[in-house]
Amino acid sequence: MTVMKAGPEAGVTVRAYNPQDREQVLALMDADRLPGRPTVSIRMLDDALAGICPDSGEPWGLEGLRTDVMASTDGRIMGVVSFAIRPADEAAVLLWLHCLEEDQAIAGALIGHLLGCCGRRTVYAFDMATALSFAGLPVGRRRGTCRALERAGFSRQETWSYLHHRLDTLRPRPFEVADLTESANPPGWRVRLRERDGTRIGEALVSLPVEGTTVLELMTLQPGRHTLGHILLEQCLAHLADRSVREIVTLRETPPDSEAQHDPVRHLHLQAGFREIDQLHTYTRRP
Incomplete structure (x- = not known):
């Protein structure tokens, strides 16, 4: 003591x-x-x-x-x-x-x-x-x-940048090009974006919600589909809001100051409504 x-x-x-x-x-x-x-x-x-x-x-x-x-x-x-x-x-x-x-x-x-x-x-x-x-x-x-x-x-x-988004203001919408399934390894939900003919475009993985909150763990897009990242993220957030998830956070590695304003993934999240809460x-x- x-x-x-x-x-x-x-x-x-x-x-x-x-x-x-x-x-x-x-x-x-x-x-x-x-x-x-x-x-x-x-x-x-x-x-x-x-x-x-x-x-x-x-x-x-x-x-x-x-x-x-x-x-x-x-x-x-x-x-x-x-x-x-x-x-x-x-x-x-x-x-x-x-x-x-x-x-x-x-x-x-x-x-x-x-x-x-x-x-x-x-x-x-x-x-x-x-x-x-x-x-x-x-x-x-x-x-x-x-x-x-x-x-x-x-x-x-x-x-890392700690980014946060409130989803309880999003309006549910019909989904024609995305679906949500449960993942066992790692545990969570996968939101898959696809063409109307079923061709895969990309997917997002989020953790299982706790108290109406979840974590966006990763997003991946097929080669040549990087311009569709905003659609995948939008569909992911809409799916979560439709299932009563109120808040989502994600971590982004912070680039050097000289490169921060040119970070396309960070810009994508900010455009979708995420806000930096802390580092x-x-x-x-x-x-």
Whole structure:
């Protein structure tokens, strides 16, 4: 058990997570939830605590997985951090961290706690998707954590645009050139675009909806059909709206600034009604 300062004269304790912390930890996570993402459930939290991979349902294979909380003297949970060691390269991984974002010192103290526990080794932060969220820290909405990472010597690595679209304003329409089927591997829905004679044009894969939200995982078009991407996306969104899906999100790798305005796929999504909510960044700190 560690006692440390976080904020002006604020004595707090950093200790192992226990089940009595669940409701307060879920509240911290809910405060950080991005538009278009479902509420973190108890099952999702339990999977994250156990190190379960969200795609396969199998353990990550990490070593020394631990989740610690920062608690005030009156029992209030001010932050939570989960980290482990990756056997393949002996690097530490910061899997997830949530705290009161208005107090950067809390994030800084949790990051300092992690670094002290992991010793002298490379640390990767937010570079793995968990049962709770995508990989990447939303730097616009999590500025306290972002600044705390950079002050601790972490540098930004990969970046994705987090795009969001509300579908509950779309009007259902008849479909003549697209159909939706359920996919088992990977689990989700496939929307296939075809010619009237049945010739395949392309398809989109979305995750199974949770609380009326889904994720656009990928879109593919047959060779020579790239100009029909807007029709495929339009049909995909219309199919989802017709099935009471209210919100959809997708991630787009962010190109260099000089190329961003010429990114045709990003432009396609923006034309279809998606809006950038935030950018997700991964981080690395070398010893």
